[in-house]
Amino acid sequence: MGFDLAFALSCAPIILGAVGTTLFVAFVSCVGAASIGFLFEMVRRMCGVAGAMSGFAIDFIRSTPVLIWLYFLYFVLPFYGIRLGSMTVGVMGLSLYYSGYLAEVFKAGIDAIPKGQPEAARALSLGRRDTVFYVIAPQMMRNIAAPLGNYFVSILKATPYLAVLAVPEMLGRAFDIASETYRYAEPLVVAGLIFLALALVISYGVKRLERRLLAGGTR
Amino acid sequence: MSLFDIWLGILKGVGTTAAVTAYGLLFAVPFALVFGVGQYLTVGVARLLVTAIIEFWRSSAVIILLFVFYYALPVFGITLSAWTVSAMVLGLNAGGYASQAVRAGLQALPSGQKEAGAALGLSRSAILLLIELPQALVAMSPTFVNTVIQLVKATALVSLVTLSDMTFRAKEIAQVEYNPVAIYTALLLAFFVVCYPIALAGRWLEARIAAPGSRAGGI
Numbered sequence: 001m002g003f004d005l006a007f008a009l010s011c012a013p014i015i016l017g018a019v020g021t022t023l024f025v026a027f028v029s030c031v032g033a034a035s036i037g038f039l040f041e042m043v044r045r046m047c048g049v050a051g052a053m054s055g056f057a058i059d060f061i062r063s064t065p066v067l068i069w070l071y072f073l074y075f076v077l078p079f080y081g082i083r084l085g086s087m088t089v090g091v092m093g094l095s096l097y098y099s100g101y102l103a104e105v106f107k108a109g110i111d112a113i114p115k116g117q118p119e120a121a122r123a124l125s126l127g128r129r130d131t132v133f134y135v136i137a138p139q140m141m142r143n144i145a146a147p148l149g150n151y152f153v154s155i156l157k158a159t160p161y162l163a164v165l166a167v168p169e170m171l172g173r174a175f176d177i178a179s180e181t182y183r184y185a186e187p188l189v190v191a192g193l194i195f196l197a198l199a200l201v202i203s204y205g206v207k208r209l210e211r212r213l214l215a216g217g218t219r
Numbered sequence: 220m221s222l223f224d225i226w227l228g229i230l231k232g233v234g235t236t237a238a239v240t241a242y243g244l245l246f247a248v249p250f251a252l253v254f255g256v257g258q259y260l261t262v263g264v265a266r267l268l269v270t271a272i273i274e275f276w277r278s279s280a281v282i283i284l285l286f287v288f289y290y291a292l293p294v295f296g297i298t299l300s301a302w303t304v305s306a307m308v309l310g311l312n313a314g315g316y317a318s319q320a321v322r323a324g325l326q327a328l329p330s331g332q333k334e335a336g337a338a339l340g341l342s343r344s345a346i347l348l349l350i351e352l353p354q355a356l357v358a359m360s361p362t363f364v365n366t367v368i369q370l371v372k373a374t375a376l377v378s379l380v381t382l383s384d385m386t387f388r389a390k391e392i393a394q395v396e397y398n399p400v401a402i403y404t405a406l407l408l409a410f411f412v413v414c415y416p417i418a419l420a421g422r423w424l425e426a427r428i429a430a431p432g433s434r435a436g437g438i
Contacts, residue, residue, distance in 0.1 A: 002294065002295075003291075003294055003295065059415065059418065060407075060411055060415075062368075062418070063368070063372075063410060063411045063414035063415045063418060064372070064407045064410045064411055064414070065372040065373070065375040065386075065410055066372075067375045067376060067386065068375055068386065068403065068406050068407055068410060069407075071386075071389075071390075071403055071406075072399075072403040072404075072406075072407060075393070075399035075402075075403060076399050076400050076403055079399050079400055153278075157278075157279075157280040157281070158280070159280075160280050160282045160283050161282055163282075164379070171280075171282070171283055171286075178290075184286075184290035184291065184294075185287075185290055185291035185294040185295075188283065188286050188287045188290055188291055189287055189291055191283055192279060192280070192283040192284065192287045195279065195280045195283055196275070196278055196279045196280075199278040199279070199280070200274065200278055203278065
């Protein structure tokens, strides 16, 4: 039983039908991860116990596998009577896991802003909030845009983990086909190629964006 | 089953986790060195080929690669054990990331290093082995430590292809004992205990290399 190209081609539309789910999950998780990560980083910058705890939380998340976080949420939440759909749990898991990485992205993005900027803002007697929103944030955005794009690709490549929780994304579809037809090779190879193509295309886009931003940086 | 028993049960799998990591490094390190140097030295079609191979391993979703090689290779008449497939896929994926660190480390060296070697009449391979690689390897060592952490974390996946690592053991315990909070907390902690010291070592290394006056500091 060799590799049946015709069968592989017939799998492609069914698996591609879930590309929307995959992109949706990746996008929502990326927004969630950025929000939690930003919060983590802001708390980490505070002095005292809260800052230290946030720093530890970031390190803890970064030292543990994403698969275990998905299992953890999937099995522990119902134990406390919280019943959520598997896709919601999956998005929560990916958001939580990648928040640890995005916190580091925000840290680097803020650290890269010259100290003269907030000092100049204070010299102009801008308030703390105005300094953050009008001076720090816009410059930070340019620093984090490219790393954020790269992490979007990482999150996209982590969405097939949700197949373990029976979320109908592309790998889940591939396994559905496999269990119906007892042919694993073709649907899995097709799913792998689609993910590879998506990752390469988006990475290329991020690289172009990065080059434009870098060019804009030389003022 | 007490908390202690759950811990012991999960730790029974630490040998498998360590073995897959070590076996995976046997693939990752040579791949990173050969292809990282390859991408640095080659031009034209050869470089395109090297880049394509790196991108295949680096840009694919690792969970899909694992399933594809586990289920699809037998179709092409290649039968590998779950051990070898896991080590190869996880190792080459990590090696793909590490190869970029090798290449970037080599490219970051001042061209005077290479030129001085040439002026002394050294051959190209002698320049690479005696001058460029030793400096690049020092500069890339913190990145390499991060790759090792990613590899350890990725080994959680091998539980999906029947290897009895820590994750597999935890799921086994979960089948006989309904205590998801304790089991999955213990599993997260088990990975943290393994990965966090490696992360701290990486940070120490990074600080040491960046310190003024260190022999590698001039890079």
